[in-house]
Amino acid sequence: QPGLTQPPSVSKGLRQTATLTCTGNSNNVGNQGAAWLQQHQGHPPKLLSDRNNNRPSGISERLSASRSGSTASLTITGLQPEDEADYYCSAWDTSLSAWVFGGGTKLTVL
């Protein structure tokens, strides 16, 4: 099944700002929004932002999600070593009647 498109890797320096992108189409991100998940090596994923760009309780205010058309973005300010992880976006696809994930972006904090 077609998925969402994410850049495989992003590298930024400590305390810098990283913006991760997730591109879909009008059947998924464009009208359903996208959720963002973080996964550290060897751990299950953790929700960072729901489809309405809301952060669950306990998620740092340094993270913010937004959407423009069919592209969703996750911005992380003041990068810290613990932000180094894999980041996935996900959306419900109305034409597939299925949830789709992006391939994931590996964020490296230099």
Place this chain on the structure above:
Amino acid sequence: QVQLVESGGTVVQPGGSLRLSCAASGFTFSDYAMHWVRQAPGKGLEWVSFISYDGRHKFYADSVKGRFTISRDNSKNTLSLQMNSLRLEDMGVYYCAKEGNAFDIWGQGTMVTVSS
């Protein structure tokens, strides 16, 4: 606290069957839809299946349609995934996840190994 605990993962031969379970606690299980999501070794996340809060609505990824069956027992706070005709490409960690406007709670996962 809110918790999901998967079980049932093991080594199985190609063509074999396996049933995974997910025990939920710390929330009203019968109020929430649930998902199964898998992750092959070294790969990204792949959505597998969804079941509505009452079990009436089910969706499957094309890759498992006709082979996997999702179900739930709200009286036992348990989610299940019956996997038949297993293939090498079904190998990976299987997670159950709660649907609360997104995949808001995840279990630790259970490993399914498909090998002859």
